[in-house]
Amino acid sequence: MSTATDPYRVSMVCLGNICRSPIAEVLLRRMVEDEGLADDVVVTSAGTGAWHVGGPMDPGSAAVLRARGLDPDTHRAQQMTAAVVEQYDLLVAMDTSNLADLQEMVGDADHPRVVLLRDFDPDGADGQSVPDPYGGGPDGFETVYAQVEAACAGLVTALPGFLADR
Template structure:
C-alpha cells in the first residue's frame, strides 16, 4: 500500500478529491470516503473535500444518476453541492487526489501531495476513474466499485500514517 504524505499541521489530516465538474466522480468518492473513515473511527481525524476543475456546476447537487447509485448502495448523497477547485488546495490540503490525467494536468501535475485517486487502489493501482457522465447507469456502478475499493485503500494508508505519528491530531485548529 502506498504511503500518504505526512500531515502539515495540527488538526485533522486534510484530503481533497478532484474531478472535472464535481458532480459525478469526486462527490461519489467524497461520500464513500467519509463513510469509510467514519466506519474506521477516523471521522474526527480526517477532513474530506471535493471539487471540480471546471466551474459549470458550482452550487448544484451531484448528478442524479450518481446520487441514485450512492443511495441504492446505502450512502447519503443529499448534502453535496459542487465546488470549483482552487489553486491554493495543494498548499491547504495534506493530500490532493484527482480522478484522471486531465484533472492531474489541470491542477498542475503530480507532486508529493498531488496524485491520482487510484494510486491507492489495492486491487488495481494506477489509472483513471472513468467519467460516467456521458454513459449509462452501469458506468456509475463501475465508478462506485472503484471508489469503494480505493477508499478502503486510502483509509488503510491514512490509518498507517496517523498511527505512525501518534500525537493528538483530532483536537485543536490548524496551525
C-alpha cells in the same frame, strides 16, 4: 497546511464535482468514520472546472449512493483552484488529466500531496483513471462506484501513514 493537532484535510477531485469526486467523497468519509478516524480526517470534494459550482450531484451518482443507503443530498459542487490548494493536505485526482491540473496548481511546493485515486486500488490499478460517467447510463455510474470503492478502501488503509508523515 495542517499541524499534527489539526484534522488532515483530503479533497477528492474530478472535472466538474458532480459525478466521480462526490461518490469518492461520500465513500471515503464513510470509511474514515468506520475506521474511527473522523476526528483526524476531513473529506471534501471539488472539481477543476467551474461549470457546476453550487449545483447538486449528478442524478446517476446520487442513485448509486442512495441504492447503498448513502446520502447524496447535501452535496454542492465547488471548484478547486490554485488559490485554495494549500488548505488541503492531500488532493486525490480521479483521472490523469485532473492529476496534471492539480500538479500545476500546486507547482513546486511540497504541500499538498497530489495522488491518483486508483493508485490505491489493492487490485493493482496503478496509473489508471476512474472513467467519467457524465452523460452516460447507469452502468457507467456502477463501474465508477466499484472502482472508487476499491481504491478508497486502499486509501483509508494508507491514511495513518499520511497522518504520521505530516
